[in-house]
Amino acid sequence: MGLSSSLVLLFCCLTAGNAAAAAASGGGLKLNFYSESCPRAEEIVKEQVRSLYEEHGNTAVSWLRALFHDCTVKSCDASLLLETNTARGLVSEQASPRSFGMRNFKYVGAIKSALERECPGTVSCADLLALAARDGAAMLGGPAAIPMRTGRRDATESHYGEVERYIPNHNDTVSAVLSRFAAMGLDAEAVVALLGAHSVGRVHCNNLVARLYPAVDGAIEPAYGAYLRGRCPTADAREDTRDVAYARNDRATPMVLDNMYHKNLLKGRGLLLVDQRLASDPRTAPFVKKMAADNGYFRETFAAALVRMSENGPLTGGQGEVRKDCRFVNAK
Numbered sequence: 150m151g152l153s154s155s156l157v158l159l160f161c162c163l164t165a166g167n168a169a170a171a172a173a174s175g176g177g178l179k180l181n182f183y184s185e186s187c188p189r190a191e192e193i194v195k196e197q198v199r200s201l202y203e204e205h206g207n208t209a210v211s212w213l214r215a216l217f218h219d220c221t222v223k224s225c226d227a228s229l230l231l232e233t234n235t236a237r238g239l240v241s242e243q244a245s246p247r248s249f250g251m252r253n254f255k256y257v258g259a260i261k262s263a264l265e266r267e268c269p270g271t272v273s274c275a276d277l278l279a280l281a282a283r284d285g286a287a288m289l290g291g292p293a294a295i296p297m298r299t300g301r302r303d304a305t306e307s308h309y310g311e312v313e314r315y316i317p318n319h320n321d322t323v324s325a326v327l328s329r330f331a332a333m334g335l336d337a338e339a340v341v342a343l344l345g346a347h348s349v350g351r352v353h354c355n356n357l358v359a360r361l362y363p364a365v366d367g368a369i370e371p372a373y374g375a376y377l378r379g380r381c382p383t384a385d386a387r388e389d390t391r392d393v394a395y396a397r398n399d400r401a402t403p404m405v406l407d408n409m410y411h412k413n414l415l416k417g418r419g420l421l422l423v424d425q426r427l428a429s430d431p432r433t434a435p436f437v438k439k440m441a442a443d444n445g446y447f448r449e450t451f452a453a454a455l456v457r458m459s460e461n462g463p464l465t466g467g468q469g470e471v472r473k474d475c476r477f478v479n480a481k
Contacts, residue, residue, distance in 0.1 A: 215257075225458075239478075
């Protein structure tokens with residue numbers, strides 16, 4: 150057996166094994182977990198997500214990214230939301246370079262406050278993130294009524310020291326990305342669907358300039374490269390490109406969760422290097438083409454992948470706690 154065949158076999162086995170492990174770890178979750186303890190919990194989250202979206206449209210994008218960052222780093226446990234506490238020696242995961250550009254955390258408090266008024270100390274911040282991501286996707290025109298199981302509990306510690314090991318980088322290889330997602334039981338098809346979330350939102354230029362200067366990456370469509378150079382100053386510009394300049398992931402439907410992401414990849418309009426690589430790697434390219442041709446298939450695959458990701462190693466039962474304020478561990 151050749152080396153490439155061995156690697157494919159290994160990846161398949163890892164995916165199957167981790168899928169079984171993920172299913173087992175999510176065993177404490179169920180649909181309508183709060184049907185008795187807080188019957189309106191899911192409706193309250195939906196109402197708040199809708200209200201925030203109507204006032205601040207970009208919050209819907211933030212909920213999707215927040216769930217990805219929370220679940221990818223060890224467990225879907227709301228550890229991402231903990232703020233730095235020097236007295237406890239806790240450093241927030243939000244302080245990691247991998248969390249650069251994340252925002253709207255302050256609005257988590259609005260959702261949590263509404264839940265606490267209705268059912269004090271009942272609904273976890275981890276479930277809040279999962280439900281907000283589901284409802285945020287719907288607000289963006291993505292799949293509606295995703296069957297999200299609940300019953301997660303909240304972590305009492307940050308995983309700051311491990312964020313960079315778990316969160317893929319913008320210039321990672323496809324192999325690295327597939328490996329990280331495989332650890333959550335997600336295969337290549339699911340990865341191509343989940344990265345379709347890059348059809349909404351924006352990317353700051355500090356993640357793009359390496360593809361544009363001194364020469365434009367040959368994988369970028371020439372006209373698109375010229376556009377990006379117009380959006381992003383050179384890497385040594387005096388202005389702070391991290392905070393000032395950005396480019397939208399999708400210029401055609403920038404706030405719609407659809408398959409324009411996959412269509413753009415086929416045209417050489419992938420914004421991040423890792424995105425564009427999906428269109429040429431033999432393990433992912435067939436799914437890019439299929440999703441580009443069929444938005445319904447993308448939506449269905451995205452919904453299933455989002456659920457699987459949301460059930461990565463959750464704390465359940467007597468593990469962790471239900472935080473009263475998502476920013477802080479409960480006082481003893």
